Amino acid sequence: MKPRVGALLAAGALVIGSLATTGPTASAAPGVTATFTKVQDWTSGFEGKFTITNGGPGAITSWKVEFDLPAGTSLGSYWDALITRTGDHYVATNREYNGNVGVNASVSFGFIGSGPGSPLNCTVNGGPCTGGGGGDTTAPTAPTNLRVTGTTSSSVSLAWNAATDNVGVTAYEVHRGASVTTVTGTTATVSGLSPNTTYQFTVKARDAAGNVSGPSNQVSATTPNGPSPGGRGAPYLFLGWGNPPAPQTVMNATGVKWFTMAFVLAQGGCNPAWDGNRPLTGGVDASAIAQIRAAGGDVVPSFGGWSGNKLGPNCSTPQALAGAYQKVIDAYGLKAIDIDIENTDEFENATVQDRILEALKIVKQTNPGIQTIVTIPTTRTGPNSWGNRLIERANALGANIDVFTIMPFDFGSSDIRADTINATTGLKDKLKATFGWSDAVAFSHAGISGMNGLSDQREVTTTATWTALRDWARSNGLGRFSFWAVNRDRGGCDGQVSSNCSGIAQPDWEFTRITAGF
16 A cells, blocks of 8 residues: 555644645535545554535535544544644645535545544534534533543543433543543543643543533542653663673672663564574573672663664564564563664654554553653754654654653764754753653653764764763753663773774773763
């Protein structure tokens, strides 16, 4: 399937210049209907099509179709319409070439949907999509007994008693200020919230004709302070490269407690293995993890990296990918995982980006309290267009990512300190704009993963620079501070870009010692 691609809807906003103008105001036409079909349906989404048919009595010169999508389903690219979004509510209007519809004629528009749901509460030109004008004008009763059933640092779960309607309730709107989440049942989890913050909620019912009830009782919920993400100061350690040191040796010398273990890749399809060839149990990686834990530490396995065969493209569905992540989580009883999305086969691939985010959403639902970290490339001023897309889609899909980490190096930079601070501030600003967080909360969801000593492009990060960056990150409350890699945290190869030393004069394990102080 290769759909025609229109614009892409970001979280709550439409990125398309032509929406600055709108077409003629649509007038009600009792004979106009809008029929929805799923042209194609796959596990993580679908291609949808609305067909607008004019049953008379006269021709129309414009049309407007409004509908809701349930929580967990969103609209992406589209064609043959202009579409705006407010919360879970979408409004589609005709283009300049397909607004005129004669009697007994039809036009259509389509879109790509992400998630399992279908449009709800459809209206066309102000009347029900089934036609006949506004025949049903009776609103449902208001839902009752709205209550809070659970909270996390970033979500609130709610339940309520069902409303009644003369025809039938088709959906419920969960209101939080101007934000609206639409669901079909009598429970909902509102995610993407800030820790230690109080929120107010009400719920309204909708029927098939678009009639909306009055609000339920209002409830308040305060999200708790979340646990610090596992391995906030956890440098990368790679056992398949660069003369890897014994973890306990490094721990004893530096005081570091956590390591980010690289890399889990695909072995024979959608099957996780260390470096794509070492087993999850019974091998050197499992032995190293046991040693780290015996010394009072723990690990954050990292999936992906630049090289090798990745799980994201090889696992065909979000469910399969979540299952691969779960095998590693179960193998070690993990508190946190890192998804390193940097190669173009994952980072610059919209389908794989969405698959990873949807899989992480499943992981969070399956493993309450686990921390999810996503690590991506960056420019000097913050995420590039692909990084911005990933952040926007994480919000739209409700992926509930704990920390977005950037890799601020390989710029060809002469001032890695200034560029790292500028890039991280740009990341903070993007998170703030996308999720509506304060500066402090946005920084707490941001992370840095640097490169010690000489980078691939021979940028220099000295131990003094790394200390200054650590202190800046700590003072701003960043959620993560890491570097590539412990294998390279040794002197002895001055001026060389190497896998087993930093390329600068330094005491062994000095970058790790600095990171441990985060």
